[in-house]
Amino acid sequence: MIDQAHVEALYDCDVIDNHGEKIGSVKQVWLEDGTGAPLWAEVHTGLFGTRQSFVPIQEGQVAGGAITVPVSKQQVKDAPSARTSADHMSDEEQEALYRHYGMIPQAKTGEHDRLGGRRGGRGTGDAAEVTLSEEKLDVGTRNVEAGRVRLVKHTVTEQRNVTVPVTHEEARVVREPAKGKPGKAFADEQAEVTLHREEPVVQKHTEAVERVRLEKDAVTEQREVKGEVRKERAEVEREGERRDRR
Template sequence: MIDQTHVEALYDCDVIDNHGEKIGSVKRVWLEDGTGRPMWAEVHTGLFGMKESFVPIQQGQVAGGAITVPVDKEQVKDAPSVHTSGDHMSEKEQEALYRHYGMRLPQAKTGEHDRLGGKRAPEVTLSEEKLDVGTRSVETGRVRLVKHTVTEQRDITVPVTHEEVRVVREPVRGTGTGKAFADEQAEVTLHREEPVVQKRTEAVERVRLEKDAVTEQRNVKGEVRKERVEVERDDERR
């Protein structure tokens, strides 16, 4: 039989029915007021352990980290719902559970059944800090296009042509056209090309500013706090 010495060992213990099937795990133990005798285990059952059912453990056996109870798994699934208030179970709720499992009601004291008090497993809540990393837009600088005029020298080679004179002699047949022994002169006009520099203005290029988004990886460091738990006993520390 289960007594007060087993209470602490029952929490999170697997509950096995009389056919060896697992019913669920113990999340709360209900004790008889006054005597402190374990009477019922509040067990999480169903898909994902979302349902809470009450299982009688007065006649259960604890072994190998599990508790075997003399009831059927289907009985537990169909057990009446219990709405506790102030960590106590009412007499009507107790009686409904006893009737469901076909158990004899305990003898009443002073005309009333003993009330049951629920005892939760001792627990602490651990917290830790998390780093939430994001980004924000900040102005890093401004870029502008500024146009100004510069003067530079250009050396360009231009082909130019000039005329030169050469003397050509030909024999004369007959009397010729000139006067003999008279002074004469003949001339030709010579020409040459000279480089002429003129300037004109024309558009050669358009320049504009565009922005591109470049993604790079940055490491962000930060200190976070987290809580740890230690189990302490009077005679040792783990």
């Protein structure tokens, strides 16, 4: 059971449902008029904690900085909203919450014992305080793969024209006076001379001409990031007076 002694410790506690799942965190505690017994916790839920839901805490258990309540997270999500005025919850709104959670409301015995809960504040005596929170942007960097680069070589065929000097032999007749004994006269005679020529011969060989490699350099550039942050503001509400915002 949760009583008045637990009120101060409930603020900012995690609220755990009956299946062990976190519902949200306590931002306000609502007390019963007259007795001051804790009735409801105003819990901030949702992805960014922007939704407010009311959770019954009379039968809750506080341990390890968290409060475990006997309802499910889905019940809290589907709970009716309550519009509070002058730090009080109307009987009709509170009865709607009792019906939603399948609870039996306490009997009404007059103005001081009515079920209209009032908001509990932190501190002792006449002092009350709340903690204001503010979101900050935490900006950092992480390494991600931007792409891959490969060094690939392939063969390209091209034509080369090279001029090569070649030599060939040609026959020519040389005449000079005969000396000595004459040869066989008036007989057919034949003489042969072999002629030679050079022809171009193409041969290829492979040699290294250059080395190519890939290197990577780190380049630092400036990037601007932006994001939305939320801030909490305190306001003092008094019956019959305008709100004093801070």
